[in-house]
Amino acid sequence: MTNLTPDPKYPGTISKAPGGGxxxxxxxxxxxxxxxxxxxxESDLHKRFDRLVRRAERLGLTAPVLTRVADxxxxxxxxxxxxxxxxxxxxxxxxxxxxxxxWSFVAAIQHMTDDDGRARNIIRSAPAFRTxxxxxxxxxxxxxxEHCNTARKRNDTFVIQHNDGSRKQVGRQCLRDYVxxxxxxxxxxxxxxxSEVWAIADTESWAMGGSVNxxxxxxxxxxxxxxxxxxxxxxxxxxxxxGGRSTSSIVLETLTASLNDGAELRVLWKQRxxxxxxxxxxxxxxxxxxxxxxxxxxxxGIDDDTDSDYLWNLKVAxxxxxxxxxxxxxxxxxxxxxxxxxxxxxxxAARAVVAETSKAIGKAGDKIGRKLTAADKRKGAAAHxxxxxxxxxxxxxxxxxxxxxxxxxxxxxxxxxxxFASGKLTDDGSPLLVGGTYTLVGTVKRHSEYRGVTETxxxxxxxxxxx
Numbered sequence: 148m149t150n151l152t153p154d155p156k157y158p159g160t161i162s163k164a165p166g167g168g169x170x171x172x173x174x175x176x177x178x179x180x181x182x183x184x185x186x187x188x189e190s191d192l193h194k195r196f197d198r199l200v201r202r203a204e205r206l207g208l209t210a211p212v213l214t215r216v217a218d219x220x221x222x223x224x225x226x227x228x229x230x231x232x233x234x235x236x237x238x239x240x241x242x243x244x245x246x247x248x249x250w251s252f253v254a255a256i257q258h259m260t261d262d263d264g265r266a267r268n269i270i271r272s273a274p275a276f277r278t279x280x281x282x283x284x285x286x287x288x289x290x291x292x293e294h295c296n297t298a299r300k301r302n303d304t305f306v307i308q309h310n311d312g313s314r315k316q317v318g319r320q321c322l323r324d325y326v327x328x329x330x331x332x333x334x335x336x337x338x339x340x341x342s343e344v345w346a347i348a349d350t351e352s353w354a355m356g357g358s359v360n361x362x363x364x365x366x367x368x369x370x371x372x373x374x375x376x377x378x379x380x381x382x383x384x385x386x387x388x389x390g391g392r393s394t395s396s397i398v399l400e401t402l403t404a405s406l407n408d409g410a411e412l413r414v415l416w417k418q419r420x421x422x423x424x425x426x427x428x429x430x431x432x433x434x435x436x437x438x439x440x441x442x443x444x445x446x447x448g449i450d451d452d453t454d455s456d457y458l459w460n461l462k463v464a465x466x467x468x469x470x471x472x473x474x475x476x477x478x479x480x481x482x483x484x485x486x487x488x489x490x491x492x493x494x495x496a497a498r499a500v501v502a503e504t505s506k507a508i509g510k511a512g513d514k515i516g517r518k519l520t521a522a523d524k525r526k527g528a529a530a531h532x533x534x535x536x537x538x539x540x541x542x543x544x545x546x547x548x549x550x551x552x553x554x555x556x557x558x559x560x561x562x563x564x565x566x567f568a569s570g571k572l573t574d575d576g577s578p579l580l581v582g583g584t585y586t587l588v589g590t591v592k593r594h595s596e597y598r599g600v601t602e603t604x605x606x607x608x609x610x611x612x613x614x
Contacts, residue, residue, distance in 0.1 A: 150220045151237075157216045161237070168384070171216045171239045179239040181216060186234045211242040221390075250325045253306040253314065254281050258290045259463060267463045270456065281306060283452045285316065286459050292318035294325075362402055364470045364478060368439035370398050371479045373431040377417060380483050383476070395479045399472070401430070442485045458484075498600060504561030507594045508534075508603040515605065516588035534558045534587040535613065538579060554579065554610075556587065563602045574611045584613040 151169070153161055159173035161181070169181040184192050192213075200210045217237040253276050257269040266287045290301035294317045301318055307325055308314045317325070374397045386393045397415060404412055409427040413419070416430050446465035449458050461481055464474040508515070509531050514523065516533025536556035543552050552572060556564040564587065572579040589608035594601065 152218045152220075154215050154217055157214065159216070161217055169217070169237055171214075171237070179241060181237040181239055183219065183235050184238055186236060189236060192238070211240055214239045214241075249310045250307045251276075251310075253308050254285075256285060256288065256290075256304045256306065256316070258302060258304065259467065267466055269460055269463050272456075276308075281456075282314075283459070286463075287451060288316060290318070291316065292321050294318070294321040362470055364465055364468055365436065365439045365443065367398060367402070367470045367475065367478050368442050368465075368482060369431040369435040370401060371395075371482045372435040372438050372442075374398060375482060376435075377430070382480075395476045398479055399475060442481050445485050445488060446481055498598060501557070501561070501563060502600045505563045505601045506561070507601055508558075508562050508564070509591045511591055511593050513591040515591065516586075517590070534560075534564065535584065536564055536587045536610075537584050538581050540581060541579060552579075556585075558587075563600055565602050565604050566606070566608045567604070568608065572610060574609050577612065579610065585610040586613055 159171055161169050161171050164170045170178045171181050172178045196213050215236055215238055219235045219237055252273050254270055254272040259267050266289050268286050270281055270285060289298060290304050291298045293315045304316050304318055305322055306314055306316055371394060374394050381391055381393050383393045412427040418428060443465055446462050449462040453459055461477055464477050465481055470478045509529055512526055512528040513531060514528060515531045519528055519530050536558050538554060539557050540555040541552055543550050552568045554566045554568055558564055587608060587610055589605040592604045592606040594603055
């Protein structure tokens with residue numbers, strides 16, 4: 148349960164955002180994604196914001212605008228049963244592009260290299276350019292400054308854009324020639340302010356105080372796989388909407404636990420088997436380690452010129468050998484990204500096989516498992532035997548005349564059959580089971596092709612469970 152109370156001083160509307168969260172739209176303004184900040188963190192938020200405003204004033208920049216738009220109270224499941232309420236506030240942050248004499252700050256490049264000395268960089272875009280993807284070439288760029296034309300060891304370089312659209316990659320020292328008396332670090336902090344606000348609500352990163360710096364990436368992945376196997380995958384956004392624990396928080400708590408936390412970890416990992424003798428047992432084994440290696444190999448194979456910044460950053464984060472708290476969330480997400488990729492590959496392979504075997508059944512107007520009437524014969528229709536089919540999937544769409552169920556089937560002869568059903572799906576009214584085998588009687592409506600697969604669309608169907 149979530150209660151949202153708009154701030155009476157906010158002149159605008161607040162609506163749900165696709166995929167979770169909220170969007171605030173001021174009267175006559177543009178929609179802005181909201182940031183959720185726990186009530187207890189608001190003081191820290193304003194302290195950080197005030198420092199950045201003063202920094203913007205010293206640099207002669209337009210200060211960002213932070214607006215409190217609503218109060219949010221959420222009822223979530225407690226760790227050990229029951230429910231509890233969590234209070235937060237919604238804020239919007241509007242930051243203008245960082246301009247210096249016709250130049251805008253676009254992104255910071257964190258330069259990293261793998262064991263073979265190849266450049267593998269993480270790109271962090273400024274808020275004003277977050278919807279754009281920087282050139283894929285920068286993902287493998289060496290720390291070269293295009294202003295002084297020197298290449299030397301640099302941890303970071305910066306991408307700036309002129310009003311005419313041209314861009315440059317410059318080092319921190321040369322950035323002074325474009326930003327005046329600032330040292331580049333101030334500009335970076337200003338441009339990354341939106342990310343800093345998000346970090347305030349990221350309690351997982353705060354839990355890192357005083358603990359180890361990093362863990363082996365293979366270990367992080369194996370632990371993530373084990374958690375998904377026991378608890379299922381839970382992203383931070385799903386936990387925000389439904390309560391519970393995110394997968395990355397379970398992984399983090401396990402990685403940072405001390406020897407005295409065994410009882411709590413046994414509860415967290417549902418280890419109640421008497422065979423554990425009251426001890427916490429490492430929740431992953433050889434199967435999880437083998438899959439972790441497969442995930443790493445898949446991530447390494449992501450195309451260098453991928454259009455997705457997420458996949459590129461995932462590739463880089465998984466290639467470093469060790470994972471810090473900063474990369475923990477994206478590394479954990481590699482498991483579900485890998486699973487989705489394998490499912491797509493499996494579906495593509497199955498579709499390729501079906502494309503070879505699926506043939507059109509009859510022609511429009513032909514009968515399947517029915518006798519021809521005199522009218523059918525005059526129209527040149529033909530009769531075909533009833534089909535034995537396996538239901539491979541169902542999908543419900545809502546139209547002007549009510550819901551329609553798209554039933555996808557595969558016949559024993561290898562042909563793909565589809566039925567757009569608006570009534571009951573089986574002759575006896577029993578639920579239609581995906582994976583179930585049925586006898587189909589109907590009429591051929593038309594033939595079509597979908598993703599290279601020939602399909603026969605049927606109508607006036609009767610599906611009878613196979614005995």
